[in-house]
Amino acid sequence: MRGERVTITGGGIAGMSAAAFLKKEGFEVTLLESTHKLGGRVFSYFDDETGLNFDNGQHILAGWYENTFDFLRTIGKEPKFRANPYLEVYFREPGGGHYEFKAKGDNPFIAVAKGFLDYSPLTLMDKYHLLSLRELIELDIAERLLKGRNLTWLLSHLKQTENLKKYFWEPFVFAVFNTSPEYVDASVFLNVLVKAFDKYGSMSLIIPDESLDELFTDPFRKYAEKNIDVRTNAKAAAYKLNDGKIESVVLESGEEIKSDYFVSAVPFHSFRFLFSDQDFGKYFQCSDGLKPASIVSIYIVPENMPEGFHDRFYHGMIGLLGTKAHWIFFKKDHICAVISAPEYTVDGYEKLGNDALCETVVSEIRKCFPEFKDTVFKRVKYFREKRATFLPSVESSGCRPESSTGISNFFIAGDWTNTGLPATIEGAAASAKKCTELIIKKN
Numbered sequence: 001m002r003g004e005r006v007t008i009t010g011g012g013i014a015g016m017s018a019a020a021f022l023k024k025e026g027f028e029v030t031l032l033e034s035t036h037k038l039g040g041r042v043f044s045y046f047d048d049e050t051g052l053n054f055d056n057g058q059h060i061l062a063g064w065y066e067n068t069f070d071f072l073r074t075i076g077k078e079p080k081f082r083a084n085p086y087l088e089v090y091f092r093e094p095g096g097g098h099y100e101f102k103a104k105g106d107n108p109f110i111a112v113a114k115g116f117l118d119y120s121p122l123t124l125m126d127k128y129h130l131l132s133l134r135e136l137i138e139l140d141i142a143e144r145l146l147k148g149r150n151l152t153w154l155l156s157h158l159k160q161t162e163n164l165k166k167y168f169w170e171p172f173v174f175a176v177f178n179t180s181p182e183y184v185d186a187s188v189f190l191n192v193l194v195k196a197f198d199k200y201g202s203m204s205l206i207i208p209d210e211s212l213d214e215l216f217t218d219p220f221r222k223y224a225e226k227n228i229d230v231r232t233n234a235k236a237a238a239y240k241l242n243d244g245k246i247e248s249v250v251l252e253s254g255e256e257i258k259s260d261y262f263v264s265a266v267p268f269h270s271f272r273f274l275f276s277d278q279d280f281g282k283y284f285q286c287s288d289g290l291k292p293a294s295i296v297s298i299y300i301v302p303e304n305m306p307e308g309f310h311d312r313f314y315h316g317m318i319g320l321l322g323t324k325a326h327w328i329f330f331k332k333d334h335i336c337a338v339i340s341a342p343e344y345t346v347d348g349y350e351k352l353g354n355d356a357l358c359e360t361v362v363s364e365i366r367k368c369f370p371e372f373k374d375t376v377f378k379r380v381k382y383f384r385e386k387r388a389t390f391l392p393s394v395e396s397s398g399c400r401p402e403s404s405t406g407i408s409n410f411f412i413a414g415d416w417t418n419t420g421l422p423a424t425i426e427g428a429a430a431s432a433k434k435c436t437e438l439i440i441k442k443n
């Protein structure tokens with residue numbers, strides 16, 4: 001047993017998984033969270049008006065989320081989901097057009113090629129242009145080619161047609177990167193592609209059959225009872241530096257916590273305030289340049305949900321084409337419509353207003369799903385998480401800090417650190433794993 005103390009600031013996925021990984025390695029762990037609850041952006045809440053439990057936006061996991069599953073295993077959580085080991089996605093457009101993309105088979109490359117061959121909205125010419133994707137497989141070339149480029153450039157370089165962009169790339173990019181191709185660093189896109197094609201099962205999309213609290217926060221809290229000193233309502237105000245090392249973290253209450261190692265797992269917009277201007281400038285300057293991107297979730301409760309409707313599609317998930325809403329999720333008793341970063345993806349968004357956006361989305365649902373043409377919707381609830389993710393642009397990539405820092409006993413976790421991944425649960429868990437490995441090396 002090592003027994004050194006590590007103090008982690010921030011109780012989201014990054015902080016909780018760093019706590020679990022470090023405890024497993026024999027460290028004594030204290031976890032500080034500024035709010036009254038753990039989970040950060042991953043949480044569920046109860047809506048009094050409908051009596052239903054909603055998540056803070058629909059979260060999707062993927063087969064390649066290895067650090068996330070490692071976190072769940074470490075806290076003894078057996079996740080509840082039924083996932084296909086292959087990619088299966090349904091699409092609809094206004095007027096009733098409906099399409100299926102299925103990439104079935106042991107070899108991910110062959111499976112995807114077959115998926116494209118059978119994907120009905122694509123023409124022969126579209127399919128021919130997909131052949132240029134081979135260029136990306138030669139990774140050495142790809143790395144040099146993509147440096148400093150965005151995904152719009154890459155798609156045009158690979159001669160991807162408008163049809164391919166509309167019916168495949170854009171919905172995929174909205175879902176994974178939470179913005180449009182223009183704001184996606186092509187290298188980050190390639191990293192995700194490599195992970196998705198890694199092995200059989202990697203590209204599977206996983207929609208948990210339980211709430212975010214049931215999947216992550218409740219089991220962590222239970223695990224922490226015996227293993228981790230968790231302090232909620234404990235907002236870190238500043239790190240105290242002495243001689244190139246962090247000496248303590250000072251809470252807003254004035255309490256000072258000393259430790260051998262410190263991990264920050266707060267989001268980028270909070271991190272800045274934990275250091276004096278002078279120390280921030282000396283150690284972390286570039287992390288100041290990240291920009292947030294929002295997610296709008298519109299929860300719609302119909303008077304009657306057609307029996308078994310969500311089972312008609314893979315986990316009730318459908319990509320909408322040519323609409324303001326990007327993805328729709330049919331649950332047992334409600335519908336969740338998602339708009340990725342409307343400030344970047346929806347023309348005229350700022351002028352629309354919440355009610356008009358809700359009305360537009362409801363009308364899109366009626367146009368795409370004739371089954372809901374005459375359905376009465378009991379409640380339509382608009383919810384916008386302003387800082388859902390960071391914008392994964394070329395400029396952002398230059399601002400993402402490494403987990404190791406110029407301060408010998410201080411490490412940074414969080415989805416915004418330089419994991420090479422977009423803002424995801426897996427990015428947060430991967431950064432926690434990196435911090436754990438760095439602390440073990442120091443030990």
Ligand SMILES: Cc1cc2nc3c(=O)[nH]c(=O)nc-3n(C[C@H](O)[C@H](O)[C@H](O)COP(=O)(O)OP(=O)(O)OC[C@H]3O[C@@H](n4cnc5c(N)ncnc54)[C@H](O)[C@@H]3O)c2cc1C
Pocket residue numbers: 009010011012013014015032033034035038039040041042056057058059060061234235236237265266267270295297385387388389413414415416423424425426427428
């Ligand atoms: C609507 C929505 C949909 C999403 N969909 C997906 C998806 O489908 N798939 C996916 O993988 N990801 C998705 N994400 C992204 C994912 O939720 C995040 O990437 C991930 O949860 C980030 O975890 P984190 O621990 O890095 O940060 P956070 O969750 O932000 O946690 C940081 C924690 O630090 C705390 N904190 C801040 N300042 C202080 C301080 N001074 N002292 C102490 N504590 C502090 C905060 O209160 C918070 O609890 C989605 C996010 C949103 C909002």
